[in-house]
Amino acid sequence: MDTTGWVKPKENSIDALSYGIENSDGVEMDLRLSLDGEVIIHHDARTQDGSYPETTNYDDMKEHVDLFSDLLSKDDFVTKWVNEARFVCLELKAPHPSSGAGGGWLRGKEMYNHMSELFQSVRDMIKQIEVPSNSTVFYSFDPYITPVANRFSENYRHARLMPKLRQWGGWTTQRAAALPSFISTSVPRLLDKQRKLGAPMLPLALDYLHGWTRFLPIGATMGLQGKSLQKFNHIRRGHPVYVWPSPIEIEPRLLKAGLSCISDTMQKGLVYSDGSERCLRPGTMPFVENERQPWHEISDSERAKIVLTSKKKWGWSSGKDELLGLTSSGTMPWEMPRLIGHRGAGKDPETL
Incomplete structure (x- = not known):
C-alpha cells in the first residue's frame, strides 16, 4: 500500500523524469524533433491540442x-x-505519416x-x-534507427x-496490426536480430513471457518459470533484456530471472504480495553486508564481487575482464x- 500521498507527475515531463532518476535505477523517455529543430520530450503523435510536434514550432506547444x-x-x-x-x-x-513530416x-x-x-541532435547533447x-541506449520502432545509428552513433x-507498432490508430488498432509480426517473430528470432544489429540489450514485450499470448509466437514458448524459463535463459545466454510492461505483481519474477523492468508503477513505499518490501533501485542500491547501499558509494572490490556473483547467478556470457571494464562508481555492465x-x-492513463 502506498502511504506517501504521492501524486504522479505528468509523463515525459521534467518533473516525472527527475523523480524517476532520483528514485529508481533510471528512466525511459520519448524524444521528437519540432519544426524548428528542438528536441522535445513527448510520446504521442499529437500534443494535447491536436498538433503534430514535427510540424509545430516549440514556442507554439511549450505548454504541452x-x-x-x-x-x-x-x-x-x-x-x-x-x-x-x-x-x-x-x-x-518518427512523425505520424499524416503530419507530412519525414516524407x-x-x-x-x-x-x-x-x-x-x-x-545527431540528441547524441551531441549527451556527448x-x-x-x-554504457549508461544509455537509443531505440526506435522506426526501421531507420539502424542505418542512422550505424552512421552517426559514434x-x-x-x-x-x-x-513494429504503426504510428496510426489507437492502442487496439496498433496491437492488431502488429499481431502477424508478433506471431511470426519468436523470442529466439528477436534475440538473433538484435545480436546481428550489435544491440546491447533486447527490449521485449511482456506478452512474450507471460499470459496466454506467450503461446502465440511460432517456435519454443518462453516464460518466467519452470522449463519455459530454462529455455529462455538458455537462448539468451545472459543477453540483457528490458521488459515492458512490468506490472508490480510480475516484477519480482522478472528481477529474480535477471531481467530489467520498465515500470509504470513508481510509487515509493509499496510492498509485494508476499509482504516483502519493494525496492525501486535493485540495481543501483545492491545489498552489501545485508544492507542496501548506493552503487557509487561502495568500494571497487564490492562492485566487482557483485558483478562476478551476478555473472555466475544468471549465466552472463560476457567475460570477466569485459564486465569489470564496464564497472565503476558511475557505470555498471549492461547485464545488471x-x-x-x-x-x-x-x-x-489517457496516452498510448
Missing part, C-alpha cells in the same frame, strides 16, 4: 511539452546519469533525414555532458523495437537487472 535541453540543464538529473550509474533509455519517435506516407529519404537529424556509452549503442521508470514516473 518539455525540452530535452531543459532536462539536461538540471544538475541533479545529469549527476545521477553521468556519475551514479543511472541508466536512460532514449526512444526516438509523410511516402517516407523514404525524407524520413531518413528526419531521424538522422533527431539522432556534451559526457554520458558514459560510441553510443542502439536497439530496434520489434514487432534494473528497474526503469517508464516515461519517468509511469505513463499517463
Whole structure:
C-alpha cells in the first residue's frame, strides 16, 4: 500500500523524469524533433491540442511539452546519469505519416533525414555532458534507427523495437496490426536480430513471457518459470533484456530471472504480495553486508564481487575482464537487472 500521498507527475515531463532518476535505477523517455529543430520530450503523435510536434514550432506547444535541453540543464538529473550509474533509455519517435513530416506516407529519404537529424541532435547533447556509452541506449520502432545509428552513433549503442507498432490508430488498432509480426517473430528470432544489429540489450514485450499470448509466437514458448524459463535463459545466454510492461505483481519474477523492468508503477513505499518490501533501485542500491547501499558509494572490490556473483547467478556470457571494464562508481555492465521508470514516473492513463 502506498502511504506517501504521492501524486504522479505528468509523463515525459521534467518533473516525472527527475523523480524517476532520483528514485529508481533510471528512466525511459520519448524524444521528437519540432519544426524548428528542438528536441522535445513527448510520446504521442499529437500534443494535447491536436498538433503534430514535427510540424509545430516549440514556442507554439511549450505548454504541452518539455525540452530535452531543459532536462539536461538540471544538475541533479545529469549527476545521477553521468556519475551514479543511472541508466536512460532514449526512444526516438518518427512523425505520424499524416503530419507530412519525414516524407509523410511516402517516407523514404525524407524520413531518413528526419531521424538522422533527431539522432545527431540528441547524441551531441549527451556527448556534451559526457554520458558514459554504457549508461544509455537509443531505440526506435522506426526501421531507420539502424542505418542512422550505424552512421552517426559514434560510441553510443542502439536497439530496434520489434514487432513494429504503426504510428496510426489507437492502442487496439496498433496491437492488431502488429499481431502477424508478433506471431511470426519468436523470442529466439528477436534475440538473433538484435545480436546481428550489435544491440546491447533486447527490449521485449511482456506478452512474450507471460499470459496466454506467450503461446502465440511460432517456435519454443518462453516464460518466467519452470522449463519455459530454462529455455529462455538458455537462448539468451545472459543477453540483457528490458521488459515492458512490468506490472508490480510480475516484477519480482522478472528481477529474480535477471531481467530489467520498465515500470509504470513508481510509487515509493509499496510492498509485494508476499509482504516483502519493494525496492525501486535493485540495481543501483545492491545489498552489501545485508544492507542496501548506493552503487557509487561502495568500494571497487564490492562492485566487482557483485558483478562476478551476478555473472555466475544468471549465466552472463560476457567475460570477466569485459564486465569489470564496464564497472565503476558511475557505470555498471549492461547485464545488471534494473528497474526503469517508464516515461519517468509511469505513463499517463489517457496516452498510448
